[in-house]
Amino acid sequence: MFGRCVHEKNLVVTALASAVACSGVAQADESWPDLFREAVGDFDGQDEAHRYDMSVVSGDGDMLFRYSFDPMQATPLQIEERSEEISEEDILEGLSDDEGDIWCDGMQEQVLGNVALVSEDEATATFTYTPTTRPDADSMERQVVERTVATAVVDKATRQISSFSYHLPQSFKPIIVARVHTFDLNGTCVAGPSGRRFISEMTVSIDISAMGSRHTETTIQRVENVEAVR
Numbered sequence: 001m002f003g004r005c006v007h008e009k010n011l012v013v014t015a016l017a018s019a020v021a022c023s024g025v026a027q028a029d030e031s032w033p034d035l036f037r038e039a040v041g042d043f044d045g046q047d048e049a050h051r052y053d054m055s056v057v058s059g060d061g062d063m064l065f066r067y068s069f070d071p072m073q074a075t076p077l078q079i080e081e082r083s084e085e086i087s088e089e090d091i092l093e094g095l096s097d098d099e100g101d102i103w104c105d106g107m108q109e110q111v112l113g114n115v116a117l118v119s120e121d122e123a124t125a126t127f128t129y130t131p132t133t134r135p136d137a138d139s140m141e142r143q144v145v146e147r148t149v150a151t152a153v154v155d156k157a158t159r160q161i162s163s164f165s166y167h168l169p170q171s172f173k174p175i176i177v178a179r180v181h182t183f184d185l186n187g188t189c190v191a192g193p194s195g196r197r198f199i200s201e202m203t204v205s206i207d208i209s210a211m212g213s214r215h216t217e218t219t220i221q222r223v224e225n226v227e228a229v230r
Contacts, residue, residue, distance in 0.1 A: 029108075032115045036127045039154040039161050040107045043196055050192065052102060052226040053080075059205070059218030065091050071100055072229050102198040102223050104161045104189035109134055112146060124162065125154050131166060143174045144183050144206075160197045161189050178210035192226045199223060 029037070038044075055066040065082040077095065079088055112132040119126045131150040133142045148166040155162045168183040185204045189197040205218040 029111070029113070029115075032111075033117055033125075033127065035125055035154055035156070035159060036115055036117075036129075036152070037108075038159050039105070039152065040111060041105065043103065043105045045194065045196060048194055048228045048230075050100070050102070050226055051229050052198075053224050054102075054221065055224075056219055056221045059220070064219065067091070067095075069100060070229065076100070102226070104164075104187075104197040104199055107161075111150075118151075120156075123156060125156060127152050127154065140174045143172075144168065144180055147172055148183060148185075158191075158195070158197070162197070163188050178208060181207040181209065183207075193228050198226060 032040075049071045051068070051070040051072070053066070053068050056064045058064055063081055063083060065079060065086055067077055067079045069077050077092070079091060082088060082091060110131050110133065112130040115127055115129040117125060118128050129150050129152070131145055131148060133145050137145075145166065147170075148168045150164065150166050152164045153162050154160065164187045166183070166185040168180065171179055171181045173179045183204075183206045185202065187199050187202040190200040192198050199221075200223055202221045203218065204221075205216070207214075207216045209215070
């Protein structure tokens with residue numbers, strides 16, 4: 001994974017973000033604080049279908065790809081724009097399991113353990129925990145994610161996540177010929193039309209070296225124009 005060419009590294013970063021953000025169906029641990037358990041649990045409301053637009057750009061602002069998602073269409077996911085360095089097939093393969101999943105809830109499957117309340121005020125509570133990836137994620141993606149420290153800020157009024165982050169505290173070698181020097185992910189959650197929070201922006205940065213080459217990559221994923229469909 002870490003020895004691929006430049007355009008494939010963009011997909012590596014996207015895959016890491018997907019492995020982190022895609023929600024699952026595992027049950028929350030009863031030992032977790034109530035507010036945290038509720039925030040990462042399944043949405044307590046009507047699960048409506050939504051259309052939206054998503055874009056992924058590089059840290060330099062170059063468009064990597066942009067697509068629209070509408071579950072009412074025969075082909076829900078339509079690629080509107082893409083870099084010549086990234087094929088449509090690679091994009092569709094990377095997004096095949098994520099169609100329609102933009103939400104900041106249902107993340108209990110991505111919590112490995114060690115949940116702790118680290119700070120709070122009248123409006124929010126901040127928790128740290130050890131994260132993991134969804135079960136079908138690449139083993140190297142899992143190695144990166146499970147070595148990070150995750151933070152989630154929960155809004156006390158809505159009992160939903162307002163932001164989250166992952167930080168790799170020290171470098172490591174997932175394989176003998178590669179080293180991950182840094183990995184950081186930061187996500188912002190905003191309320192959609194129904195009040196359910198979705199990941200409006202997520203920035204992922206990774207610095208890796210492999211086979212004598214050093215590469216740093218940043219991508220910014222944005223979700224816009226979220227509308228309920230009936």
